[in-house]
Amino acid sequence: MNAPAKFVVPGATRDIADFAANLQYGDIPDDLILNAKQCIRDSLGCGAFGAPTPWVQAVVRTVNLLGQKPTASAWGMKVKADPLGAAFINGTAAQGYELDDCHDQSMSHYGAGVIPAVIACSEGAFGAFTGKDMIRATVAGYELGTRIGNTVSPSAFHRGFHPCGLTSTFGSAAAIAKLLDLDTDQYVSALGLAGSQAAGLMAAQFGAMAKRFHSGKASQNGIIAALCAREGLTGVRDVLEAPYGGFCSTYSSDYDLKFATEGLGTDWEMRHNGFKRYSSLASSQTTVDALRAIREKAGIRGEDVEKVRVGTTEMVYVHCGWPYVPNGETIGAQMNLPYTGAVTLLEGNAFIDQYTDEKLVDPRIIDLANRIEVFVDPELDAREKHQMRAVRVTVTMKDGAEHFHEQTYRSGHWRNPMSEEALKEKFRDLAGRQLTADAVAQIERIIDNLENEEAPAIALGAALQQVR
Structure with a gap:
């Protein structure tokens, strides 16, 4: 034919x-x-x-x-x-x-x-x-x-x-x-x-x-x-x-x-x-940055928080602003802003260790998540597309004190980038939990010199199978 x-x-x-x-x-x-x-x-x-x-x-x-x-x-x-x-x-x-x-x-x-x-x-x-x-x-x-x-x-x-x-x-x-x-x-x-x-x-x-x-x-x-x-x-x-x-x-x-x-x-x-600094959906990471900034600046403890209000765009609200209900799936917590905000306030981070099976049903985290309100802020919602994850976060303490932080771009956003060394540290942490130290170092060397390598994928594939 x-x-x-x-x-x-x-x-x-x-x-x-x-x-x-x-x-x-x-x-x-x-x-x-x-x-x-x-x-x-x-x-x-x-x-x-x-x-x-x-x-x-x-x-x-x-x-x-x-x-x-x-x-x-x-x-x-x-x-x-x-x-x-x-x-x-x-x-x-x-x-x-x-x-x-x-x-x-x-x-x-x-x-x-x-x-x-x-x-x-x-x-x-x-x-x-x-x-x-x-x-x-x-x-x-x-x-x-x-x-x-x-x-x-x-x-x-x-x-x-x-x-x-x-x-x-x-x-x-x-x-x-x-x-x-x-x-x-x-x-x-x-x-x-x-x-x-x-x-x-x-x-x-x-x-x-x-x-x-x-x-x-x-x-x-x-x-x-x-x-x-x-x-x-x-x-x-x-x-x-x-x-x-x-x-x-x-x-x-x-x-x-x-x-x-x-x-x-x-x-x-x-x-x-x-790139991502945290182990949650990108739409919650401006909130993580804001809460970490408040925690560091004011020296607060999650246990002393009465409530949190997160003003944001309609996209973020729809994407992750729904009430947290444990369902046995890690993804349900990683995609949820109230859970991620609560664990950040209590533990200071939202990385791998904050999404274990035990923490998904931790009463302290669930209780605080239930006191995090997410709502659409019309002014933020009217901004340009590249600011679609902007947040205004107000933390109210049990003694009545209030702390505020506005975050436009999450850590790792191209307008708020992670450094090359921070990205390498992230790679070493993640890969090192599954691969041998020699394999992690070999992969890093190959990528650093990638434009000069003749057949790098074969060597990368071999290194990626050197499991601890």
Whole structure:
């Protein structure tokens, strides 16, 4: 059968596909090369730490049932899988404890979608890839994923769709299309096929392991999209802009395609990606910062707090402002602002140790969480998108004293960034809980020198399986 004739549809989809298909390593600014390496390292640490969690182990058992040829590594465990299975496992693990990176405007976590796909496909199944190849693929994935995410944010979220399942699928597809060196027409199809697989429901945040699973599926589905496009399967050629059944028109009531194409190659959206200091959803982390600031400045104790009022945006209120009710699921606490605020006041942090099974039902934490009120502040709600997580926090003590703090950007936001050393310390902490000290040091060395490495994914995969 003859190959189908090329049918070109001009528009935003083709514009961004053409940009990514022609992206060369030399086109990438130095700060984005560092950013890409930080994203890879951060995702590896999150994934290694997340490996033993019940939700990741359920995915491992599922992948084992499929019985494909194992060529790629499952991070933080002595398990191998085919690239699709490894991306599924590692994407779930990287999103597995709410520690993965975050792009605020598009409300998604591209590290858990993009990095597992890039690593899995670079471990030998599809050829040998250099560190520069991996960086270039990572940048393409983040740049297109974030831009596509911006077109439908926050409307898609308010409709009940989980951005990680939606736009990280595009990010993964864009990364693997770049890794496999697809041309513009193939790239268009990869994006179209990604759009046909984009899925995820926000109701998972209330207490379902599925919330972590969305990123694993996005990572896996992006690989499928790119591979199918390489083999000639066509996707929707105007997947972003199609007025009926297109990605934007389906998932958003007020999408804006300018976010996909404006400033391509000059105004890098990847620069607006940030990292997480705490083990909770990003929308509660401005509150954590505010409460820690009040705690430090006023020297208060959580036990002496009478009540807390948190004024914020409608997005934060909907996302995490609901009353805390223990349901046996870690995710239910990590996605809840009253719980996270209460444990921060009582313990001074909201990291891994604040979300143990015992603490989820601790009467002290629950009692204080019940006295934290979250409400929509109209002035904050009217601000620009990049301030969508701003909070005004008032803590009232049992003696009547009041303490106030306003926080616009969380720690780790690109406007309030974590330092390179802080990011390295986070990686060492997370990876070191699951991997040997030698493995942690080796991974760090490889990432530091990634642009000069000839076949780094194989060495990374081996190090990521050196379990303590």
